[in-house]
Amino acid sequence: MARHLDAIIAGFGGQGVMLIGNLLAYAGMKDNLNVTYIPVYGPEMRGGTANCTVVLSEEEIGSPIIRRPTSLIIMNRPSLDKFQPRLQDGCVNIINSSLIDMELADKERVECHAVPCNDIADKLGNTRMANMVALGAYVQATGIIPLKAVIDSLPNVISAHYHKLIPSNAKALEAGAELIG
């Protein structure tokens, strides 16, 4: 079976869902896959809902927009309500359990992973790295690309002004991956 995975990554504006979407797609490119990334913004950049769709494939990518994805990263409750019903049966659903009641996870139908992204990020010293924790868990749970490709892509995706934060972002990615084991 050829490697192929599509993902919707969703949360509040400001949670960094666009950044990890970019990072996932960039790392996929580095790992020799075809990739697409497309953002969808709500009316506001911060506080509104934001989501993006990433497709990673060994084959030529047709549609960059997916109605029924084969994986999800869900950072807040409104995103769970909106996207979990669309996730295909048996597929990976990374849920930010710091902000979402896991009672709402559809464990019967899809493969739910409770990842306390904000709590882990807080322990690492920066709550804003919750997104990286989620992506680390996602890459580990799906196995679509090596975590190393993601860590190696950080300098290409994080703007130069924040490059001093690359080591701590890498730690957050690793912490997320370790949680899945």
Place this chain on the structure above:
Amino acid sequence: MTKQPERIFVKGNEAVARGALAAHCKCFFGYPITPQNEIPEFLSAEMPKAGGRFVQAESEVAAANMLLGAGACGIRAMTSSSSPGISLKQEAISYMAGSEIPAVIVNMNRGGPGLGDIGPAQGDYYQSTRGGGHGDYRLLVLAPSTGQEAYDLTIKAFDLTFKYRNPVMILGDAILGQMKEAIIPWQPENIDDEAGRDWSLTGADKREKRLIKSLFLEEGALAEQNRTLQTKYDDMQSYVEYEEFETEDAELVVCAYGSIGRIAKSAVRSLRAQGKKVGLFRPITLYPFPSEPLLALARQGKRFLTIEHNLGQMVDDVRLAIRTVADSEFAPIFPGNLPVPEDIEGPVLKCLEGK
């Protein structure tokens, strides 16, 4: 072993902007509007480094007229906008067509009519392929569906606009503009930076004066100009590009262009996996329209379904192309909705059942 060419991960807008620089575009005149802002954003930083000029004009009207001025001087120049802004540029585009001035115009089509929304749509097909402004004229219209095509076709647009001395439009949409993909940039060789040497306005120093105009009041002059233009449009017909996918044994051929073309490709793959004999015909040049290859498919007895992100525009050209032997069904995706492969699979299945 030769080194793999380096891939870069960029939005379609940036692919267009990089293609323009690779094609030695020396002037860009812009005005902001979503979803094309990354084109002026990128060029405002990179154009001066390449020895060119970037101007943020006071309006779309001004930008289009600056483009006319640069083109008249034989300079490789471009403007970009999105639907409402492109409407504002139409007067100058008509003048450029009438006075045979080369220029590249990029439209990242958004929802309409009016201000519409900032999402993708294909409502500007008629405007692009029928001229758009007043008078009898045509633009060469190129419709990329991937980041790589956006880069490649922008380079091609500069060749074509000087070859035909006719404005060329690159018609994308908010999907193409906003989506990031991996592309391989390349540098074309043998670009003739002075392709306009025989007609452009360069200061009549030690040569006869030249006149570039679209006003022809002398008896017979306008008819003659229209004849010249018509001959040019006839010549352009030899330049068509299109993609056929799984059409060979297809019973039904889906006709779709641009972003909808690539989304239709996903639909065709998924329907093929279910054993349905479906193919895709994707025009890459919208004007000239690839009528001959479509007619060839129609002569094989295939049926057609045109799907667009509008209420039915390109379907007219599909029907004209195949009118002697077949017809095309049509299914709209309404501007304002984000298209997905299911929007295409449904109508295709319905069409297959309804034979």
